Amino acid sequence: MNESRTSFWRRLAAAAAWRERTVFMALAVLFLAVSAVNPRFAALSNVLSILGDSAYIGIAAIGMTLCIIFGAFDLSIGALLALLSVAAVTWAPVLHPVTGTAGFLAVIAMAGAGCGLVNGALVAGLRIPAFIATLGMMYVYRGAAFMLSGGQDQRLADDWFLALANGDLAGVPVVFMVFAVLVLLGTLLLNRHPLGRRIQAVGNSPKAARAAGISVPRTTLAVFAIVGVFTAIAAVLQASLLRGAQPGRGVEFELYVIATVVLGGTSLDGGKGSVINTAIAAVLLATLQCSFSFLTVNPYLQKIIIGGVLLAAFSMNYLRERAEQSRRRRAQRIKQTGKDKVTG
Amino acid sequence: MKSIKCAMTTAAMVLAVAGAGCRDAKSPAGQQTIGFSVYDMKYEFFQMMEKGTRERVQELGYGYQLHDQKSDELQMVSGCKSLINQGAAGLIVSPIKPDALGAVVDAAQKAGIPVVINDIGGGGTPYQAIVISDNFGGGKLAAQHVIEKLGPGKGRNVAIIKCEPSATYAVRRGEGFKAEITTNGYAVTAELSGHSKTEEGYSKMKNILAGAPDLVAVFCENDPMAVGAAQAVAEAGKTAQVMVIGFNADGVALESIRAGTMAASVAQFPEKMGRISAELTDKILKKQDLQFDDPARREIFAPVKLITRETIQDAK
Structure with missing residues (x-):
């Protein structure tokens, strides 16, 4: 029994490591292939620019990774991104003189957490499935974004605000550094913090988690609040890059973010996944987008290629899970026959 | 698991090969490249603009690099940056x-x-x-059409239905119309915003007709509002009395012109605009002087044309 458990964990670890390599290998192959065609692609300035581009989707994808591992979706983040960026831009002239930059960021992050808590409360308190609850909230946040902005684009080009996403340190875009730090924090949270372990436990089996004394509602609230915070960070950085906010921003953002998470190998069944893989997937998608431009790929074909890559990743996830299941079943059958022999 | 790697590798290879083919055809070594980042290739207007830009850029002897923003501002920024990173000599953007x-x-x-x-x-x-x-000029063309058909104004009433004030360029259409029509003796009895929408064009036109039953013409700053206004005019049984003129020669407007509910629309020529943008970039790269139509705003106007039932074949 003990032995089989060790080998199970070993197998799982091996699978995780392999998966990590898979996304990374795909990224490496794509990068080398495009660089071979156009050496400018591999220029440091272009690599740094791609890394910077990956941050906006990538940061939101960290929160979504935790949410999907937990066994839920948040479809509201695109609309929430719009609402929070509108809020950031319209509140900044009032808030910033009082709070300073750090305080301003904290307020927006808290607003994100608050909106996330509303999502979480609907799921945990009213028992509305996350898919439906966040779909409903998607419309609420979108409407709120239009109300807060009066339907108008909001501009903000103050130096302190533009510095958030437009600067670089020794050539490395600040947004990418923020992204890297958040990936590290997300990984630590998922693998080292008790909350991360609770998220994985609920994702694996809510029943078992409850039996183990984990409060599923409280974990739900925490997960959605975290998604809200990551969305808030992405919203402020985007608003800084684009020098303002518009209430129509972020349509289909949630789908792109979910696609990134799944491309990173996180299982839609919940329970397992990795923040680092998600980050690599975000870089992979940004690299793909950039290579379209470098290789002059027909704009219509681009969408087909992205769809194809996602479908390939999804079907491989499915095949991998089926292979794992059948292997587990076979192992169990062998164990069973062994036991039968002993009792017989 | 191997297959995912295979799939990705194959995809990358296909991309690379496809790209290699494209590049060889389009930019031989040593040639300067002009990059164009387009608003969204799903709209016909921008497809035509892209066609004009591409053809003129290549005629002028440059390599050509296209990026599609797909109506996404984030992609606009990252795509333009990647055109710059590719070493483009000049950048054209329809943002x-x-x-x-x-x-x-x-x-x-x-x-x-x-x-x-x-x-x-x-x-x-x-x-x-x-x-x-040339939005102002387009508005003037619309006014001239009214004058041509109805003669001098003698105090007769016309109206203007405007886009939202934030649509800086569309607003000039109404200004051009107003300037030309009032100098010819017409009176602008109403000037209302229809917020660029068909339904508001309809409702605002109803209000205008109620206040000025003797109206002889209405100019709308875009076609969706003109189509709405034409419907209100038809419902009031005044199609023969009120000339409805729009802007942009949209498909629905052309249908209305064919059906006789709209008198005219002012067509823009995106393909021509693309060609002009390519020529401007070429001139800048050759350090030649530019002839601005509005030097303060560095604006260069592309020609427009009035489309009536008789000239409807010119709209395409």
Whole structure:
């Protein structure tokens, strides 16, 4: 029994490591292939620019990774991104003189957490499935974004605000550094913090988690609040890059973010996944987008290629899970026959 | 698991090979390249603009690089930056969000390459030039059509239904119409905003007709509002009395012109606009002087044309 458990964990670890390599290998192959065609692609300035581009989707994808591992979706983040960026831009002239930059960021992050808590409360308190609850909230946040902005684009080009996403340190875009730090924090949270372990436990089996004394509602609230915070960070950085906010921003953002998470190998069944893989997937998608431009790929074909890559990743996830299941079943059958022999 | 790697590898290879083919055809070694970042290739207007830009850029002997923003401001910024990173000698942008152009123009300036804006707006950035349709002139054309058909005004009433005030360029259409029509003796009895929408064009037209039953013409700053206004006019049984003129020669407007409910629409020529933007970029790269129609705003006007039932074949 003990032995089989060790080998199970070993197998799982091996699978995780392999998966990590898979996304990374795909990224490496794509990068080398495009660089071979156009050496400018591999220029440091272009690599740094791609890394910077990956941050906006990538940061939101960290929160979504935790949410999907937990066994839920948040479809509201695109609309929430719009609402929070509108809020950031319209509140900044009032808030910033009082709070300073750090305080301003904290307020927006808290607003994100608050909106996330509303999502979480609907799921945990009213028992509305996350898919439906966040779909409903998607419309609420979108409407709120239009109300807060009066339907108008909001501009903000103050130096302190533009510095958030437009600067670089020794050539490395600040947004990418923020992204890297958040990936590290997300990984630590998922693998080292008790909350991360609770998220994985609920994702694996809510029943078992409850039996183990984990409060599923409280974990739900925490997960959605975290998604809200990551969305808030992405919203402020985007608003800084684009020098303002518009209430129509972020349509289909949630789908792109979910696609990134799944491309990173996180299982839609919940329970397992990795923040680092998600980050690599975000870089992979940004690299793909950039290579379209470098290789002059027909704009219509681009969408087909992205769809194809996602479908390939999804079907491989499915095949991998089926292979794992059948292997587990076979192992169990062998164990069973062994036991039968002993009792017989 | 191996297969996912295989799939990705194959995809990358296919991409690379496809790209290699494209590049060889389009930019031989040593040639300067002009990049064009387009608003969205799903719209016919921008497909035509892209066609004109591409053809003229290649005729002028440059390599050509296209990027599609797909109506996404984030892609606009990252795509333009990647055109710059590819070493484009010049950049043409028809921006989805002019306000978000700041980061693009900054990066281009850092790389020392000129930026020419095509349509939409420049967001107050230090671009080298902007190409826009002659909106004021288009409004004047509409007014001249009314005068041609009905003779001098003698105090007769006309109306204008406007886009939202933030649509800076569309607003000039109404100004052109107003300037021309009032100098010819007509009176602008009503000037209302229909917020660019068909339903508001309809409701505002009903109000206008109630206040001025003797109205002889209405100019709408875009076609959706003109189509709505034409419906209100038809419902009041005044199609023969009120000339409805729109702007842009949209498909629905052409249908209304064919059916006789609308008198005319002013057509823009995106393909021509694309060609102009390519020529401007070429001139800037050759350090030649530009002839601006509005030097203060660095604007260059593209020609427009009045489309009536008789000239409907010119709209395409």
